[in-house]
Amino acid sequence: MNFCSDNVTGVAPEIMAALIAANQYTAMPYGNDEYTQRLQSLFSELFETDVIVFPVATGSAANSLALSVITPPYGAIYCHNESHINLDECGAPEFYTSGAKLVTIPGEHGKFSANDLAIKLKNAGAGIVHHIQPAAVSITQATEAGTVYTVDEIRQIAEVTHTHNLCLHLDGARFANAVVSLGCTPADVTWRSGVDILSFGATKNGAMAAEAVIFFNHKLAETFAFRRKRGGHLFSKMRFLSVQLEAYIKDNLWLKNASHANKMAAKLVEGLSALPGAKLCHPVQVNEIFIQLPESVIQGLFAAGFQFYRWEGEDSNTLRLVTAFDTKEEDVNTFIKVAESHSVMLVNQ
Numbered sequence: 001m002n003f004c005s006d007n008v009t010g011v012a013p014e015i016m017a018a019l020i021a022a023n024q025y026t027a028m029p030y031g032n033d034e035y036t037q038r039l040q041s042l043f044s045e046l047f048e049t050d051v052i053v054f055p056v057a058t059g060s061a062a063n064s065l066a067l068s069v070i071t072p073p074y075g076a077i078y079c080h081n082e083s084h085i086n087l088d089e090c091g092a093p094e095f096y097t098s099g100a101k102l103v104t105i106p107g108e109h110g111k112f113s114a115n116d117l118a119i120k121l122k123n124a125g126a127g128i129v130h131h132i133q134p135a136a137v138s139i140t141q142a143t144e145a146g147t148v149y150t151v152d153e154i155r156q157i158a159e160v161t162h163t164h165n166l167c168l169h170l171d172g173a174r175f176a177n178a179v180v181s182l183g184c185t186p187a188d189v190t191w192r193s194g195v196d197i198l199s200f201g202a203t204k205n206g207a208m209a210a211e212a213v214i215f216f217n218h219k220l221a222e223t224f225a226f227r228r229k230r231g232g233h234l235f236s237k238m239r240f241l242s243v244q245l246e247a248y249i250k251d252n253l254w255l256k257n258a259s260h261a262n263k264m265a266a267k268l269v270e271g272l273s274a275l276p277g278a279k280l281c282h283p284v285q286v287n288e289i290f291i292q293l294p295e296s297v298i299q300g301l302f303a304a305g306f307q308f309y310r311w312e313g314e315d316s317n318t319l320r321l322v323t324a325f326d327t328k329e330e331d332v333n334t335f336i337k338v339a340e341s342h343s344v345m346l347v348n349q
Contacts, residue, residue, distance in 0.1 A: 006324040012206030018247035035242035055241040062199035064096040070167040075135030110145030114156035146288030158194020173201035176258035177286035191216035210244035257325030261287035264323035271336030300342035
């Protein structure tokens with residue numbers, strides 16, 4: 001009954017089975033195995049275009065190494081002020097770019113608009129030696145607020161980005177949840193919309209530890225193999241990352257897992273939003289819920305054994321609840337019933 005995050009889960013059975021099967025044989029190291037070699041064609045089929053794929057083990061590595069390719073040490077990376085690369089990666093983007101600066105853009109519900117970006121870039125001081133130079137734009141899909149950028153919103157941001165000769169990176173830690181929410185193809189929401197590089201997440205949606213950096217612009221991938229090695233993410237037994245990614249996209253497991261997680265979040269928010277004193281902080285579009293509840297309800301949920309985060313400090317009544325690929329419907333129902341029972345007690349006081 002842990003709703004803290006979608007990375008508290010175990011491994012999807014299909015992925016664990018693939019790992020066990022891959023463990024029965026020897027394989028060449030450092031990505032020269034059959035699993036890693038197959039990824040290029042598998043992901044190219046998935047995205048309906050030729051891509052270059054590099055497996056890594058963490059989302060922070062995927063984001064930071066991807067950004068290092070498109071950002072010089074004197075460069076600026078434009079991102080939302082609540083983005084993961086800005087708040088939760090311990091300076092890794094700055095480290096791997098050898099000193100680039102993150103320039104943040106505010107916006108409601110975890111998103112900034114193309115117009116917000118255009119205004120920021122207009123006043124960026126491009127070409128002026130005293131200023132950091134615009135280099136890259138990074139958006140998160142789904143966002144840290146549990147919302148999604150529409151295909152049109154990404155296209156508009158990409159148009160501004162490319163007009164200024166910058167590259168567009170997409171942090172897709174919960175990319176599968178966003179694709180399910182939008183009902184679009186992976187191609188539509190990435191390269192067809194102008195995305196140059198994607199950090200493709202799997203760990204939060206059923207993998208043990210596997211992410212991928214996917215290049216739609218092949219020229220940008222020329223130095224990545226060296227950067228990955230230098231960054232410590234060229235795994236000796238690379239097949240154990242690659243087999244996870246292969247099993248993840250096989251038979252659309254990634255979309256099935258995300259669909260279940262999104263469905264459980266929708267069910268949970270439907271029950272909670274009807275409670276007295278409940279207030280949603282953001283639209284619920286994927287598997288993350290940000291909601292304010294009365295303190296007595298929160299204490300009742302803790303007492304019942306549920307785990308979740310208070311999102312704005314220990315005294316906050318804003319909660320983040322995250323569902324996952326293996327969230328049990330009965331746990332969601334119990335959560336709602338416990339919250340309802342304490343809401344009734346509050347009303348009767």
